Amino acid sequence: MKKLLSLVFITLISAQSHAASTVIEGVIEKSEVITTKVGKDGRPILGAAVGVGVGSAIGSGSGKDAAKIIGGLLGARKAAKQKNKTLYGWRYIVKANDELHVIDTWCAAPNEQCTGIIKGKEVYVINGNEVSEK
16 A cells, blocks of 8 residues: 555656746736735634634633633734735736737735736746736
8 A cells, every 4th residue: 555655656756847837928918017915814802712712722710710811812913903804906808829818926925916918918827927127
């Protein structure tokens, strides 16, 4: 059984290392900024409830009550600090081989805008999901 699992694992690894990349040349027909929100909304009441639940598993008697209170306060504080982050990116419409390709790319860091590629630039479309200037 170990030999069979090893053989399957090696086959999967070698198949992925030989996967071909597709690169086609095209021209940007349109580019526009896109955004999306990621992360959690700060919800202190939910955080407090979770903190009380965790605190109730600790201690006994008045120590348990103190653990619930502290857990509730810490949970509310942590949840209140969590905020949505905005991811910025670019949506490109690229004409390549008489076809239009829609490709979304995202900036590296949340809450930061990045530069895009303007209309008319020649580009490479890599694996159908990445754009690179020529």
